[in-house]
Amino acid sequence: MSDKRNIMFEIARGLIAITIAIAVAFLLIFASSDDPASALQCLLIRPVWTSGALNTKSILTILGRTTPMIFTGLAVCVMFSANQFNLGGEGAVMAGGFVAALVGIYVPMSAGLHVVASVLIGTITGGLIMIIPAVLKVKLKASEMVSSLMLNYVVMYIVLHFLNMNFADRSKGATQTFPMESTSLIGKMVTGTELTWGFPVAIIATILVAIFMYRTRWGYTIRMIGINESFSKYSGMKVGAVLVISQVIGGALSGMGGAIEVLGRYETFRWQGLPGYGWTGLTVAILAKNNPILVPFAALFIAYLDRGCELMSIYAGVPAEMIDIIQAVIFLFFAAEQFMAKTKHKMVVKGAKEEMKQIELAKEGGDL
């Protein structure tokens, strides 16, 4: 089957998966809402179109919300490309955000430098954390999946410990840190929305990751190892080192996402648990088929649905958590290799026949 046709097929398959997910959402809405029509309207239209006009503010908020998902989505792309099922994004996001906030509060710096340093230190924190599951995998063959899952909780409790024991602002009701210096905060691109300057950074990160994965020897090596480890070893690649690097990059991207989210959306650090962006990143990466360039679009899609679900819960009383069900359904069908496999097989056979015909023609025409 030709590559172009293959891509068309994949797109069609993806659309059908999304359609199924939306259909499931419809069913759930009809089952749970007194006024399904308005609920649907909230889910699908209201995020962009409110009372007869384009709702710019809502659109910008959706864009803003894609920011952390883009980072964690990219992180998963890099790690999954190397065939590493590292699920430690959650912990890296939280730690990155927390450490960045601490730098923002306690290490005064000049205006431009402060925010950059905070984000960078958050990024490094995320990367360092991932060294643990990565090294355990490469050196001891311990499942990176289980160890990274456990690590999420360890990181969460350590952060909560420092938050509560050392850095809490006791004058406030809810546990949170003292406010971060204004020099460390990431400004809003448009006031009154959730769109911060973190969003363009996420887009730049996307481009950089895409370049890294497709235009540098390291990214190339990561991808080849993910496809076929034996081949990579035989070709002379340093498999162990690259597996560690891929996970450290994943951690760093997650950490950066956490830092930018905290510095951009809050004045104090106040997460009381894992923020969930790590898991959303997984859905985003699956939707994007591990292709970094598609990550912002996948994130946009999820953020849109997320916003729709939120509006639905406000105006139609349908719980916002429906987003998780929709995500799960998309996720399941997107990752299902055999979903529509019969159709694909038919296409392959047809394509092969055509190709053979072409080859015959080429042979006749050529000097063979």
Next chain:
Amino acid sequence: MENNEYVVQMKGITKVYPNGVAANQGVDFNVRKGEIHALMGENGAGKSTLMKMLFGLEQPTEGEIFVNGEKVHLSSPNVAIAKGIGMVHQHFMLVPSLTVAENIVMGMEPKKGLFINYKEAVRLTEEFSQKYNLHVDPQAKVRDIPVGMKQKVEILKALVRGAKILILDEPTAVLTTQETEELFKELVHLKEQGYTLIFISHKLNEIKQITDRLTIVRAGKSMGVHETATTSKEEISRLMVGRDVVLTVEKDKAQPTDVVLRVSELEYTNDWKKKMLDKISFDVRKGEILGIAGVEGNGQKELVEMLFNLNIPDDGEVTVNGKNVIGVPQKDIRGYGVSLIPEDRMVFGIAGTGTIEENIMSDRCSDQKYNKGPLFNMKAMHEDSDKLIAEYKVLCKSRKQQVGMLSGGNIQKVVVAREFSAEPCLIIADQPTRGIDVGATEFIRKKLVELSREGAAVLLVSADLNEVMELSDSLMIMYNGKIAAYFEDTSVLTDSMMGEYMLGLKQQSDEEVRRVIHE
């Protein structure tokens, strides 16, 4: 009506795999009741495919199968088992952590209420074990028993399920001499009790020793049925090892100079404690093609692994231009100028879902030529990939096509393009044209000769006689982990001479073999 003399009749069997490979073409195969019937042929001749169809693992594209005179449709192993056919696979189908008795009764466990009647399972195992003189320890875990006993377990598995016709797929490949002797006694014992045995092998001595009749397949076609007693080993060897179509490759006489690859006293014993390499020593010189012929499984695979650090030998040395390669990372080995066309191209040769370009660049992605600072120099990459795709005539739409979507021949051309273009001083070509079309085969062979004449040392390992005889300047034959023969000049060789060394009928003296070392 079918002839009752035969318990198995396969008539006009043709099998074409979905990828277009015709493994069998109009094969007839008849087995008499109560005989030991040998099915012989080189690797890839189609004997395994034929037996897979008899055991229901594959369905014939054309042809009919009769068992005990009744036409059958063997849609799965279960159906074959029900018809009294059992198969002892070359790779054991056993669960290591289960006991012998558990392995034997699996799928038909005797029960006592809700539970397995383990005592009954042991009793059943013992009963069959004694009846057929196949001694096993029913309570031992399979992972703890020797290979020979594992094979008995496999045979018992079939017998317990009521098999009257047993297919044994190269049963002696993993056995020591003593174990083989023991197995043969047991097989004869089974035959005496009225069982029919189909024995797949390419070991002439064994065939002569225990079989009644033999069928030879070559290149998917039957070469006829013969009485073992009245057929000489030489004749069998001639029928089995022969060339059908001879693709000739023109080449000048080699003018070998310095030694590039030196292998000395290489020894390796595999996990089954079988000695795969027994003090192998040889040299390959600049400008020559040294061929290694031999039936597969005589140590060639292990030898190649040692040359590229894909495995570590027990003892011995391997040097390339004087530099050690044992335990050296592949990147450095490649840096010494070694290229390898791996035997299994899908496992080592390519990254299937990668593009053609990505597969061509795998060994050179960090070369200065292809990098501009931290970034790839895409222009240089595109140029060189396009050049190689054109030069090696890879039939594809563009360099961006997924390599796994190409045909076998074109996949191999991609591998070859990469390996040959690395300016190697030593090329190790392991089965370089296996299973690929004639056009690609001819192309790759020509390239090999060309490169050797330009000064590369080439080590060609091939089970394809055509190939080794046509391409090699000098040639050695491996048998049982040793060098059975060395011929400085291949032009004097004939198929039958080769066959005798390949099948272990003859062995050159140490003196003669040592000529392959050039001081």
Next chain:
Amino acid sequence: MFETIMSMVLTSSFGFAILRITTPILFAALAAVVAEKAGVCNIGLEGIMMISSLFGVLFAYWTNSWLVGVIAAVVVGTLVAMIIAIFALKLKTDIILAGIAINLVGGGGTTFALYMFTGLKGNTAGLTTPQMLTPRINIPLIQDIPVIGEIFSGHSILTYVAFILVAVVWVMLYKTSLGLRIRAVGENSHAADSVGVSVLKTQYIALALSGALSGLGGAYMSMYYSQSWNTGIVAGRGFIALAAQAMGQGEPIGAMFASLFFGFATALSTKLEGMQGFSSYLVASIPYAVTILGLVLYAISTMKRVKKHRAKTEAK
């Protein structure tokens, strides 16, 4: 300091707490063992427990019977596991991803379902009646023995079920034909295939059993341990169970000891929380950190075994 800890640990109430805390992890660890034996990694345990704990409590509420609730939890757990099975075995979704999807549903989908069925948001605390909670069992004779009685008697009926199930699962795996097939499929599916044992069918059954077992774990959480359902009810126990499975070398008995070990670590951390000088948060991370440590030790021992084995064969 050490003495105070010792005096806390050496009490019968501490022993009681260990068993109480171990129970849900044990259910899930057994679920992981059964699935893993059949060669499938059920990472969806977390989600299955979330979903089954919710439906357990809902059915118990609707019928005002804890027994119906427990049965419903088991049934729902099995059904959810079958969803994983269909996607992973039939549609060839990577089993890890299928499990993660179920965990997503378990995370937010349960809140949604709760609202859909009851209009409640976030927890079911208001619904709980005594009839909905699994009863405590006092074991005759044993309850009168000092210390022993205080530790072992008076638990939820499900705690006893969990420990009995360790034996049952062991017997199932090692003494029945189903178990034989499950182990064969997980270890060498070709061997199973060669004697006509259906690999897919066996894996479906193993996943179903795995779902039922984790369903019991869910029922215990919402109908005893927390006394009601809430969004954070399972809190990573499904994941810990996976680690317990690995540390217990995939065996029911081993998984039981690993679970008890986590029970111990958690019980200790809850005790330490109340003490001066211990951070409740750091202490709460102990079970998870211990899990990583356990994995590391397990991995090292496996590596050593492999090396030893190799050395042994080389010596020969």
